Structures are given as structure tokens and as C-alpha cells.
Amino acid sequence: MVQTLDATFALPARAPSRRVLWQPWVYLAPTLATLVVWIYWPLIEAAYLSFFQWNMLPTATPRYVGVENYANLLTLPEMGRAVRNTVLYILGLLPLSVVLPTAIAILTQDLSGPFRSLYRSLIFIPMIIAPIVAAVLWRWLLNEDHGLVNAGIEVLGLTPVGFLKDPSIALWTLVWITGWKLIGFATLLLSAANGTIDPGYVEAARMDGASRWQVIRDIRLPLLSPTILLLTMMTILFGAQWSFVYINALTGGGPLQSTTNVFYLMWDYGFQSYSAGWSATAGMLTFAGFGVIAMLCLRLMKRFAVHEG
Amino acid sequence: MNGIDLSAIRKRFGETEVVKGLDLTIAEGEFLVILGPSGCGKSTLLRLIAGLEDVTQGRIRIGGRDVTHEEPGRRGCAMVFQNYALYPHMTVAGNMAYGLKVAGVPRRERAERVARIAGMLELGALLDRRPHELSGGQRQRVAMGRAMIRSPRVFLFDEPLSNLDAKLRAQLRLDIKRLHRDLGTTSVFVTHDQLEAMTMADRMVVMNGGRIEQAGTPQEIYRRPATRFVAGFIGAPAMNIFPALIDEAGRAMVSGGWYPCPDAVWALPPGTEVDLGVRPADVLPGAPAPGRPAFTPDVSEDVGTEVHLHARGAGLDLTLSAPAGAALPQNDFSVSFPAAAAHCFAGESGQRAALRPTQKPERTDETWTATSLSFT
Numbered sequence: 297m298v299q300t301l302d303a304t305f306a307l308p309a310r311a312p313s314r315r316v317l318w319q320p321w322v323y324l325a326p327t328l329a330t331l332v333v334w335i336y337w338p339l340i341e342a343a344y345l346s347f348f349q350w351n352m353l354p355t356a357t358p359r360y361v362g363v364e365n366y367a368n369l370l371t372l373p374e375m376g377r378a379v380r381n382t383v384l385y386i387l388g389l390l391p392l393s394v395v396l397p398t399a400i401a402i403l404t405q406d407l408s409g410p411f412r413s414l415y416r417s418l419i420f421i422p423m424i425i426a427p428i429v430a431a432v433l434w435r436w437l438l439n440e441d442h443g444l445v446n447a448g449i450e451v452l453g454l455t456p457v458g459f460l461k462d463p464s465i466a467l468w469t470l471v472w473i474t475g476w477k478l479i480g481f482a483t484l485l486l487s488a489a490n491g492t493i494d495p496g497y498v499e500a501a502r503m504d505g506a507s508r509w510q511v512i513r514d515i516r517l518p519l520l521s522p523t524i525l526l527l528t529m530m531t532i533l534f535g536a537q538w539s540f541v542y543i544n545a546l547t548g549g550g551p552l553q554s555t556t557n558v559f560y561l562m563w564d565y566g567f568q569s570y571s572a573g574w575s576a577t578a579g580m581l582t583f584a585g586f587g588v589i590a591m592l593c594l595r596l597m598k599r600f601a602v603h604e605g
Numbered sequence: 606m607n608g609i610d611l612s613a614i615r616k617r618f619g620e621t622e623v624v625k626g627l628d629l630t631i632a633e634g635e636f637l638v639i640l641g642p643s644g645c646g647k648s649t650l651l652r653l654i655a656g657l658e659d660v661t662q663g664r665i666r667i668g669g670r671d672v673t674h675e676e677p678g679r680r681g682c683a684m685v686f687q688n689y690a691l692y693p694h695m696t697v698a699g700n701m702a703y704g705l706k707v708a709g710v711p712r713r714e715r716a717e718r719v720a721r722i723a724g725m726l727e728l729g730a731l732l733d734r735r736p737h738e739l740s741g742g743q744r745q746r747v748a749m750g751r752a753m754i755r756s757p758r759v760f761l762f763d764e765p766l767s768n769l770d771a772k773l774r775a776q777l778r779l780d781i782k783r784l785h786r787d788l789g790t791t792s793v794f795v796t797h798d799q800l801e802a803m804t805m806a807d808r809m810v811v812m813n814g815g816r817i818e819q820a821g822t823p824q825e826i827y828r829r830p831a832t833r834f835v836a837g838f839i840g841a842p843a844m845n846i847f848p849a850l851i852d853e854a855g856r857a858m859v860s861g862g863w864y865p866c867p868d869a870v871w872a873l874p875p876g877t878e879v880d881l882g883v884r885p886a887d888v889l890p891g892a893p894a895p896g897r898p899a900f901t902p903d904v905s906e907d908v909g910t911e912v913h914l915h916a917r918g919a920g921l922d923l924t925l926s927a928p929a930g931a932a933l934p935q936n937d938f939s940v941s942f943p944a945a946a947a948h949c950f951a952g953e954s955g956q957r958a959a960l961r962p963t964q965k966p967e968r969t970d971e972t973w974t975a976t977s978l979s980f981t
């Protein structure tokens with residue numbers, strides 16, 4: 297844009313040519329088109345659909361129902377449970393995507409040679425496995441009758457656990473699988489951030505008499521806080537979405553809807569029960585909810601993140 | 606009882622030995638400057654004293670106590686780093702108080718001590734700022750404050766002024782000297798700036814390649830450099846060095862049969878290869894004469910207080926310096942210098958050689974001044 301202006305100022309005698317005016321828009325067009333086609337248009341469409349009842353058949357015409365969809369969904373116990381589960385997913389994921397990786401990144405910073413390579417492969421392998429493959433692997437591992445994990449538990453003389461069958465455990469199993477996939481990525485980010493901390497700060501703190509733990513608490517953690525906050529925010533905003541593929545592949549929201557969350561519910565309304573209106577309404581509610589949360593997160597991040605300046 | 610005693614210190618990083626068997630005693634209250642070229646192990650030595658690196662061999666004692674295996678925080682040393690290493694997420698006050706906080710000093714006392722030190726360093730108005738909101742000189746003073754606040758037994762400085770401009774450097778040099786005078790804390794100051802070293806040091810150590818070349822007062826080191834390396838390293842412009850051979854009489858003869866300093870008779874066997882040195886200020890230009898190489902003036906530099914003249918002769922380069930306003934040779938000239946101004950370094954190691962006691966009377970200051978004046 298700046299260049300365009302310069303060009304016009306540089307040639308005051310001539311009228312700004314047409315080419316100069318539309319040229320920037322040509323460059324922006326692909327990005328704008330993607331934004332419009334994949335984000336804004338579906339958003340508007342969904343907002344529109346949320347006021348209609350429609351079974352997704354091309355032959356059927358959507359019927360306008362006003363705010364009835366919203367009224368129904370907000371009072372539906374199923375929706376309440378999904379919201380509660382969404383919160384549980386996020387809370388369960390935070391230790392796996394933030395706390396554990398922070399600890400791993402700091403504890404392994406001094407590793408060298410073969411140990412470093414070994415630990416890296418161990419931690420990063422889950423990251424590169426396709427989610428659906430991971431889901432299948434975990435289903436085998438956690439199978440109640442023939443799974444390796446339960447075999448181990450039986451060897452210890454304990455009763456087998458229905459990891460995916462027991463309504464009080466299934467959600468945590470899915471949290472673990474989702475988090476297991478995330479640990480590598482989060483550790484990678486935090487290790488990189490930890491590696492860029494000037495060793496001079498740590499040395500200065502050691503001269504000041506700080507113990508190993510005080511160096512971590514007073515120097516490393518504050519300097520890692522932008523990355524930690526970023527990961528926390530990503531987990532809050534996307535954690536429940538990331539678990540979708542495992543819910544879909546492993547439990548289908550069950551048993552007794554104990555593992556469903558708002559994203560799965562949305563998909564369920566749309567593509568299982570073909571009620572496009574409800575699905576769109578759930579989508580709009582989720583959008584609004586997470587929009588508010590995102591804004592709060594950004595504000596918190598600005599307030600608390602320590603920047604080196 | 607806050608001196609430092611280093612005995613037979615060695616430090617290896619993998620295969621490379623960076624400090625090669627070093628003994629040094631630093632007296633309580635002394636301001637010791639370590640000077641040396643880049644990579645000679647100055648910082649490493651300082652970090653060994655601080656405890657940020659472990660010695661490979663040897664013992665470190667501070668105040669009579671063996672601290673070789675102590676943690677840095679428990680050695681009673683405070684360090685000012687070259688890039689200051691101020692904690693970026695803490696305010697100036699937080700930076701200064703951190704050491705006290707870690708030591709469990711109550712908040713009220715911390716605030717009092719920060720205020721007192723800030724007063725000494727004129728940092729009072731900056732206490733709530735973050736390091737990135739400070740100028741280089743201010744950061745340097747905060748780093749000083751952080752070092753002072755725990756009343757350490759030893760200050761360690763690693764080129765703390767090298768990131769500042771010349772004027773500020775001169776100012777802070779004075780400030781540090783004054784602080785040292787007032788506090789009397791044993792200080793080790795690493796630098797590769799000669800002027801800094803000469804002006805600040807009570808005692809100076811010149812290092813090269815992980816070894817001490819010479820230790821002594823700046824005057825001793827300037828006037829009687831112990832090795833060829835020290836002679837070439839200290840002094841600007843650098844000392845003139847002529848390769849020479851000792852003749853039967855013990856005098857040094859430069860190739861071509863030239864005796865630049867016929868009065869000096871060295872306590873060395875005939876045939877010894879030596880380097881004969883003379884400071885640019887001690888060179889006496891004279892009229893061209895047979896048997897003496899002629900030097901042709903090449904470039905002259907006027908630095909305000911004095912003038913440096915670079916000249917070339919048969920295979921030899923020469924630098925001569927004279928007070929500003931003094932007459933400099935315009936045409937070819939020959940040179941000589943008195944025995945008192947001559948330095949002679951012999952052998953591989955370039956150790957300083959002594960003058961042989963002679964029958965001839967040494968040149969007195971009087972005759973020296975007379976000769977100096979003769980050309981002005």
C-alpha cells in the first residue's frame with residue numbers, strides 16, 4: 297500500500313492510474329478468497345441456518361423457526377453435559393500440554409549425546425503418528441480382554457480396567473491419548489524457548505546465590521512465560537477440538553455420553569441426526585463462547601507475559 | 606583476610622588447555638587488572654575464581670578458605686558481566702535486590718539497602734524501570750549496584766566498560782576507581798584495553814596463551830617488560846623491536862653491522878640471537894652517518910598531545926614519537942638510543958636480559974635530557 301502511495305506522489309502530473317489502484321487487491325485476492333470461502337461465508341451461512349429447521353436434504357426447504365433452536369439447545373441436558381465435558385477435556389489436557397512439557401524441557405536441557413537423541417525420539421514419535429493410527433493403536437493397547445495394558449494390570453494381580461467402556465474413566469482415557477500426541481510438540485516449543493534464554497542470566501543468578509530450583513522459578517519460568525501462556529491458550533481454545541478424532545474413532549461420545557463434547561455434539565447433530573439447524577446453533581454458541589474466552593486469554597497474555605524487550 | 610590465592614590452576618575444555626598452570630596471589634583490598642589479547646583465557650580465569658567454571662586442577666582460596674569446590678553463590682564474589690546480564694523481567698530495584706531475596710533478607714531491609722546503593726550510584730530515579738528502558742551507562746551502573754549490594758568480599762569485572770563509548774568509559778573508569786577507594790574491596794578487573802589497565806590497576810597481570818607473562822605495577826610493566834610479548838603488547842604506539850646478535854663485547858648488533866645502542870652491554874654469551882627494543886619516545890634521531898642505516902620518514906600521525914612518525918629503513922620499520930610541537934626529521938635520519946632506554950629479549954621464550962655491570966658510567970638523566978634537546 298505504501299508503495300502505491302509513493303508511486304502516485306512521485307508522478308503528480310499524471311492521474312493515478314487504474315492499474316496502481318487495483319494492483320494490491322490482486323495480490324491479496326487469493327488470501328481474501330480463502331478467508332471468505334472457508335471462514336466468513338460458512339460463518340454467515342451457519343448463523344443463518346441456526347434460525348431454521350432443515351434435514352439437509354437438497355429437496356427439502358429449510359423452515360424458519362426463529363430462536364427456537366437456541367432455546368431448545370440451551371435447555372437440553374445433553375448440551376449441558378457436553379459443555380461440562382469440554383471443560384473437563386481442557387482441564388485434563390493442560391497438565392499434559394503445558395505442565396509436563398515445561399518440566400521435561402527444563403529437566404532435559406543438560407542432556408547430551410546419545411541420551412539427547414534417545415529422549416528426543418521418544419518424545420517426538422507420538423507427534424508424527426497420524427491421529428487415526430494412534431486411535432487404533434490405543435484401542436488395541438487398551439482393549440479390555442486382549443489389550444497389553446490390561447494384561448499388565450492382570451499380571452500385577454489387579455482387575456482389568458474398562459478404559460473405553462467405563463463411563464467414569466473413558467473421558468480421561470481420551471484426554472490421555474490427545475495429550476500424549478501433544479507432549480512432543482509442546483516440549484519442542486518449550487525446549488526451543490528455553491534454549492534461547494541467555495546463559496548469562498542463569499550465571500548472574502548463580503552469582504547472586506540462587507539454587508538450582510530458584511534459578512528455574514525466578515529466571516527460567518518467567519522468561520518462558522510467553523511460550524507457556526501461548527500453549528495454555530492454544531490448549532484452552534483448541535484442546536477439545538483436538539480430541540474430536542479420538543472421540544469419533546474410539547467411543548462415539550459414549551458410554552452414556554460420558555465422552556461427548558460440544559464439537560462432537562455439533563458433528564453428531566449435523567451428520568448423524570441430519571438436523572442442520574441444531575448443528576449450526578451449537579456451532580454459533582461454541583463460536584461465541586470461545587470468542588469471549590479468546591479475548592480474555594489475549595488480554596491476560598498481554599498483562600502477564602514477560603518480554604525481553 | 607579477603608585476598609585471593611590461586612595455585613597451579615589449570616583449565617581444560619575437552620582437549621584444549623585454556624589456563625596452563627597459573628599461580629597468582631591477590632592481596633586484600635588490591636585492585637588487580639588482568640590484561641591480555643583476545644582468547645588468552647582472561648574471562649576463563651575470572652569465571653574460575655567466580656566458580657562459574659570448575660578448575661581442572663589446582664586450588665582456589667578466597668580469604669584463606671579453600672573454595673575450589675564451592676558454589677558460586679557461596680564464595681563471596683560478585684561479578685559484573687560484559688553484557689551486564691541484568692534480569693530482563695525484573696525492575697532495577699528487583700535486579701539489585703535479587704541476591705538479598707535469595708539470601709532471605711526481609712523485604713524492608715532489602716528496600717533500605719537498595720535505596721542506599723541506588724543513592725551511591727545515582728540510580729534513585731530509575732528503580733522502577735526495566736533493563737530495556739535504560740541506556741548502556743545506566744545498565745552498567747545497575748550491574749555495579751547488583752554486585753555491591755551483598756557487600757561481597759571480592760568484585761570480579763569482566764570487561765564491564767567495553768560496550769560503552771569512549772567518554773562514558775573514561776567517566777565510569779573514574780567512578781569505579783572512586784568506589785574502590787571508598788569500599789576497599791578486593792577487585793579483579795579483566796580488560797583488553799591498555800589505557801584502562803594502566804590507569805586503574807594497583808597491580809597488573811599480563812596474560813598470554815593461558816599463562817602469566819608478567820605481574821607487577823603498571824609502571825614496572827611499562828618500564829621493564831619481562832618478556833618480548835609484554836614489550837610488544839604494552840604501550841601505544843608499540844615498542845620498536847630490532848632482531849640483533851650479541852657480539853664478542855656483549856653489545857647487540859643489528860644485521861648490517863649497526864649498533865643502535867652502543868653503550869649497552871648485555872649479560873649474554875656472544876652469538877645469542879636477541880630482540881632489541883626501544884619505546885618510540887626514547888628513540889633519538891640524528892644526522893645520517895656511515896655505518897648506520899638511514900630511515901626515511903613515511904607517515905606522521907598527530908594525536909594532539911604528541912606526534913608519531915613512522916619511518917622505513919633497510920628492512921626495518923621504526924616508530925618515533927615526540928611531544929606535539931617538537932621538530933621531527935623531515936629527511937633521512939639515523940637513530941640511536943641510550944642504554945637506559947634499551948630492552949633486550951633473548952631466546953625462544955623472549956625473556957628480558959640484564960645489562961652487564963660495566964666500567965662505563967650509566968647515562969644520567971642530565972646527559973639524556975641534553976641529547977633529547979639537541980634535536981629539538
Ligand SMILES: Nc1ncnc2c1ncn2[C@@H]1O[C@H](COP(=O)(O)OP(=O)(O)OP(=O)(O)O)[C@@H](O)[C@H]1O
Nearest residue numbers: 618621623641642643644645646647648649650797
Ligand atoms: N565453554 C568453553 N568451551 C570450549 N572452549 C572455551 C570455552 N570457553 C572458552 N573457551 C576457549 O578458551 C579460550 C579462552 O577464552 P576466554 O573467554 O577466557 O578468552 P578471553 O581472554 O576472555 O578473550 P576476550 O578478550 O576475547 O574476551 C578461547 O580460545 C576460547 O575459545
Ligand SMILES: [Mg+2]
Nearest residue numbers: 647648649763
Ligand atoms: Mg573475555
